Amino acid sequence: MSESVPVRVRHGDGAETISVERGRILRDALREAGFEVYGPAARVANCGGRGLCATCGVRVHEGLDEAGDEPAADHWHDALAARFGYPRLSCQLTVERPLTVDLIQEGYWGQLLPRRD
Ligand code: FES
Numbered sequence: 001m002s003e004s005v006p007v008r009v010r011h012g013d014g015a016e017t018i019s020v021e022r023g024r025i026l027r028d029a030l031r032e033a034g035f036e037v038y039g040p041a042a043r044v045a046n047c048g049g050r051g052l053c054a055t056c057g058v059r060v061h062e063g064l065d066e067a068g069d070e071p072a073a074d075h076w077h078d079a080l081a082a083r084f085g086y087p088r089l090s091c092q093l094t095v096e097r098p099l100t101v102d103l104i105q106e107g108y109w110g111q112l113l114p115r116r117d
Pocket of ligand 1: 046049052054089091
């Protein structure tokens with residue numbers, strides 16, 4: 001039996017906590033729960049989770065609030081994103097521990113917004 005992990009998803013209308021099977025790709029878990037990680041054009045023109053198009057960005061923190069650190073980056077793009085404060089690729093994040101995810105309201109295909117702290 002697989003273990004589930006809570007993921008708090010913050011979006012324009014508030015926040016919800018979903019239960020995600022440990023080891024799932026964050027992008028897939030979010031979309032299956034009805035949350036959209038893509039902007040309008042990228043919904044139909046994305047790389048399918050291969051880490052190539054950079055359109056599936058989210059802000060993410062360890063734990064169930066925004067005070068936690070960002071998860072460690074494995075993908076080269078994610079390492080740069082973490083270093084320079086850009087959104088992380090949800091298709092390159094595996095859910096292993098509780099997370100807080102902020103969905104980004106992207107207006108353009110591939111748009112990446114710098115952090116606004
Ligand atoms: S879906 Fe293309 S980089 Fe994530």
